[in-house]
Amino acid sequence: MIIAVDGPAASGKGTIARALARHYHLPHLDTGLLYRAVAATVLREDLKPEREADAVASCGFDDLLLADEYLRTDEVGQVASVVSAHPLVRAALLQRQKRFALQPGGAILDGRDIGTVIAPNADAKLFVKATPTIRAQRRHAELKKHGVMVSLNKVLADIRARDERDTKRSEAPLLAAPDAAVLDTSFLSIESAVQKAIEFVEKQRAARATG
Numbered sequence: 001m002i003i004a005v006d007g008p009a010a011s012g013k014g015t016i017a018r019a020l021a022r023h024y025h026l027p028h029l030d031t032g033l034l035y036r037a038v039a040a041t042v043l044r045e046d047l048k049p050e051r052e053a054d055a056v057a058s059c060g061f062d063d064l065l066l067a068d069e070y071l072r073t074d075e076v077g078q079v080a081s082v083v084s085a086h087p088l089v090r091a092a093l094l095q096r097q098k099r100f101a102l103q104p105g106g107a108i109l110d111g112r113d114i115g116t117v118i119a120p121n122a123d124a125k126l127f128v129k130a131t132p133t134i135r136a137q138r139r140h141a142e143l144k145k146h147g148v149m150v151s152l153n154k155v156l157a158d159i160r161a162r163d164e165r166d167t168k169r170s171e172a173p174l175l176a177a178p179d180a181a182v183l184d185t186s187f188l189s190i191e192s193a194v195q196k197a198i199e200f201v202e203k204q205r206a207a208r209a210t211g
């Protein structure tokens with residue numbers, strides 16, 4: 001079974017994808033980390049994220065970088081949304097994600113374009129969302145827990161800027177696939193959101209089996 005989980009920053013898609021991976025015993029790929037690794041490489045090499053050639057030159061990163069805590073910072077998230085708008089960067093990361101999705105036994109991937117581009121034939125698709133304010137509060141609390149002191153207003157502004165770039169780009173913009181189940185986690189606890197996600201997956205599986 002392939003499960004596609006998409007949604008904007010801090011909507012809870014990673015939390016849900018990891019819980020689904022445990023529930024269904026499937027391998028999970030956080031595709032945002034790939035774009036974050038490109039961004040971190042651009043920053044480290046002092047390159048320009050707006051220049052497509054600079055961003056493409058940073059796509060050959062070492063996989064060890066994917067475990068680096070630095071990738072989770074807000075600075076890297078912002079630059080990730082700049083490099084990810086370049087079509088050649090998306091092309092460079094495409095096969096790796098498709099291979100992961102198509103591995104024997106199935107997989108779960110979360111990101112922005114999983115249900116639309118990476119795995120359009122996924123068995124189940126979820127689009128996870130929450131209001132910008134609630135997403136900012138969650139990310140702010142997460143950053144605080146990791147000792148990063150930044151104002152809630154700055155986190156909200158960053159989230160809005162990233163939403164804008166991710167939804168407006170011409171290549172693989174952030175949007176719900178027409179056959180995705182939309183899950184608004186704004187007023188759900190993590191447990192309820194995961195429970196709802198499992199219900200949606202089961203419903204889509206059943207519909208596929210009969211349909």
Ligand SMILES: Nc1ncnc2c1ncn2[C@@H]1O[C@H](COP(=O)(O)OP(=O)(O)O)[C@@H](O)[C@H]1O
Nearest residue numbers: 009010011012013014015138142185188189190
């Ligand atoms: N339904 C929820 N209620 C409260 N907090 C949540 C919920 N879902 C996720 N979180 C928290 O919000 C933060 C961002 O969640 P995450 O799953 O990393 O989002 P995303 O992968 O969409 O960026 C994490 O600290 C996570 O624990």
Ligand SMILES: Nc1ccn([C@@H]2O[C@H](COP(=O)(O)OP(=O)(O)O)[C@@H](O)[C@H]2O)c(=O)n1
Nearest residue numbers: 008009010031032035080081084111112113
């Ligand atoms: N499949 C994906 C995943 C991430 N991205 C880009 O990478 C950035 C970081 O993604 P992420 O999933 O790590 O970010 P969060 O939602 O965890 O904050 C996003 O803002 C997108 O610009 C993308 O374009 N396509």
